[in-house]
Structures are given as C-alpha cells and as structure tokens.
Amino acid sequence: MSRRVFIVLGLVVLAWATQGCTTSRSQVLQADESAVKLRSIQTRVFDTTDKPKMLRTVMATLQDLGFVVDAADDTIGSVTATKLDRYALKMTVMVRPRNERQLLVRANAQYNLNAVANPEPYQNFFAALEKAIFLTAHLEDDGAPATGPSATSPASTAPSAPAPQAATVATPIHK
Amino acid sequence: MLAPQSIERRQMQTRQYPTSDEAKILQASAGLLQDVGFTLDSSRSSLGLICASKDRGAVEGGQVAGAVVMAALFGVSTPIDQKQKIRVSIVTFPTGSQIAVRVTFQRIVWNSYGQVSRLELLDDAKMYEEFFDKLSKAVFLEGQRI
Numbered sequence: 097m098s099r100r101v102f103i104v105l106g107l108v109v110l111a112w113a114t115q116g117c118t119t120s121r122s123q124v125l126q127a128d129e130s131a132v133k134l135r136s137i138q139t140r141v142f143d144t145t146d147k148p149k150m151l152r153t154v155m156a157t158l159q160d161l162g163f164v165v166d167a168a169d170d171t172i173g174s175v176t177a178t179k180l181d182r183y184a185l186k187m188t189v190m191v192r193p194r195n196e197r198q199l200l201v202r203a204n205a206q207y208n209l210n211a212v213a214n215p216e217p218y219q220n221f222f223a224a225l226e227k228a229i230f231l232t233a234h235l236e237d238d239g240a241p242a243t244g245p246s247a248t249s250p251a252s253t254a255p256s257a258p259a260p261q262a263a264t265v266a267t268p269i270h271k
Numbered sequence: 272m273l274a275p276q277s278i279e280r281r282q283m284q285t286r287q288y289p290t291s292d293e294a295k296i297l298q299a300s301a302g303l304l305q306d307v308g309f310t311l312d313s314s315r316s317s318l319g320l321i322c323a324s325k326d327r328g329a330v331e332g333g334q335v336a337g338a339v340v341m342a343a344l345f346g347v348s349t350p351i352d353q354k355q356k357i358r359v360s361i362v363t364f365p366t367g368s369q370i371a372v373r374v375t376f377q378r379i380v381w382n383s384y385g386q387v388s389r390l391e392l393l394d395d396a397k398m399y400e401e402f403f404d405k406l407s408k409a410v411f412l413e414g415q416r417i
Contacts, residue, residue, distance in 0.1 A: 120329035171316035188310040
C-alpha cells in the first residue's frame with residue numbers, strides 16, 4: 097500500500113512539474129510573447145494618412161484571405177475578422193495615425209486557443225495588404241526615410257476602391 | 272437589487288482621466304487590449320463601448336494533479352478545466368471635463384468533457400490595477416479613482 101502511495105505522489109509531482117503552477121486566471125493580462133518582439137512582428141507603417149481607405153482595404157484584404165469580417169469601427173480604427181477552415185483564426189487589425197504623413201497598422205491573431213506569435217501569418221497579411229493598397233509596408237523601427245509610394249507601386253494609378261487585384265496575390269494564411 | 276459589493280466593484284473597475292478626448296481614450300484602450308492578445312468583437316465608439324475576448328487554455332497544474340490522484344487511487348476519470356474564453360468590455364463615460372473608464376472582465380471555462388465548468392466575473396483587484404496602470408501609460412495621463 098505504501099508503495100502505491102509513493103507512486104501516486106510521484107505522479108502528482110510529475111503533473112505539477114509538467115503543467116507549472118500558474119493559474120488559468122493569470123492569462124487575462126498576459127501577453128504570450130515578449131511584447132516588443134510581438135509588436136514588431138505585428139506592426140507595419142504605411143506612407144498614407146487616408147485612414148478610411150486603409151480600413152476599407154484591410155477589410156477587402158481579409159476577405160481575399162478567406163476571412164469573414166465580424167466587426168469594424170472607424171473611430172477606433174479597428175477591423176476584426178474570423179477565418180474558419182478546420183481551424184478558427186481570429187484577427188483584429190488596428191489602424192491609427194503614426195505622424196502627419198504615416199499610418200500605423202497593427203494586427204494580432206489567435207489560432208484556436210493560442211495567440212499567434214509566428215511571423216508568417218502576419219507577413220502574409222501585410223504582403224497582401226501592401227499590394228491591395230499600392231503602398232510599401234515599412235517595419236516600425238525602419239530608420240530609412242519613407243518618401244512616398246515605392247517605385248513598384250505607382251500611387252497615381254491606385255484606384256480609390258479596394259484593389260480587385262488583391263484576389264490574385266492573396267495567399268492563404270497558414271499557422 | 273444591487274449586490275452589496277457593487278460599489279466596491281465599481282470603484283475597482285473605474286478610473287477617471289482628465290481629458291475630454293474620448294476617441295483618444297477608446298483608441299488607447301483598444302490598443303492595450305491588442306497588446307495583451309485580445310481580439311475586438313464589437314464596438315460602438317459613439318457610445319464609448321469596446322467588447323473584446325480571447326480564447327486560451329485553462330489547464331491548471333493542481334487540477335491535473337488531483338485528477339491523477341483520483342485516477343490512480345480510485346480508477347475514476349475526473350474532468351479537468353481545459354479551455355476558457357476571457358471576455359472584456361470597456362465603457363467610457365464623459366463626466367464634465369473628465370472621462371470615466373470602466374472595464375469589466377469575465378470568463379467562461381470548459382472542462383475536458385466539453386461542459387461549462389465555470390462562469391465567473393473576474394474580480395481580482397490586482398488585475399484591474401494592472402490594466403489601468405497600462406492604460407495610464409498609454410494615454411500619458413494619471414487615472415483617478417472614483
């Protein structure tokens with residue numbers, strides 16, 4: 097009998113050790129990665145101040161990527177959308193002015209029960225977004241002066257409506 | 272009928288910020304929620320409302336240990352908490368020259384049998400304290416208790 101108790105105690109210790117002793121309540125304000133690292137993965141800067149157009153393009157891009165838009169708010173500058181494809185990927189994109197000539201776009205996503213810290217889905221999203229809006233997405237800490245639209249994306253030809261071409265460049269977002 | 276602790280809760284969940292720029296407070300709040308992994312479910316900025324949530328695991332070491340003991344000693348399988356949806360709503364309310372911000376967190380927890388095992392308001396004062404500390408930093412204003 098005492099041997100059995102020892103085995104049970106051993107299992108208990110093992111269970112504690114493998115699960116850690118944090119409570120699930122601690123998840124409330126917990127960011128899942130280093131906040132700075134995550135921010136740089138999730139953020140891009142665009143050389144435009146047209147927030148409504150950016151929000152519309154974000155919605156169009158998410159649709160192109162297979163998301164269904166759940167909610168949007170132009171004052172807050174947010175769009176939330178969900179993609180269901182045997183998994184649930186939910187993404188919120190926030191657009192806000194960075195300075196007098198740039199907008200900052202930040203996306204965050206959860207994949208089933210986890211925050212997405214993998215750069216790839218964000219890269220896919222921003223790649224599709226920059227093509228749809230005909231502007232280059234800069235990293236936030238990019239020291240290089242951002243002097244208007246890049247050579248490959250002439251703003252003069254940019255349509256005012258969300259670009260239909262986005263459909264051809266959009267790649268599915270994978271985890 | 273208000274619960275006896277409702278005033279205490281209101282104080283814990285509310286701060287006043289010396290500004291009349293409600294949009295700025297809402298944008299900062301939404302940005303902060305995004306920082307800690309929430310996705311925005313809906314909002315109505317004309318009414319000062321933001322609703323957000325996040326889905327995460329809810330496995331706790333203690334519960335797993337308990338389930339192991341039950342299984343080893345009595346051979347019975349006991350459900351353990353497995354996943355949770357944490358919900359938050361932020362409501363801003365202009366009061367004269369200030370804006371009151373009230374935040375409320377709650378969560379739904381499902382166990383390994385897929386049953387809802389907890390439905391609760393999260394009323395840990397430290398959690399709210401931490402939230403408002405972050406918000407104060409984001410808006411460069413000190414939040415006042417009511």
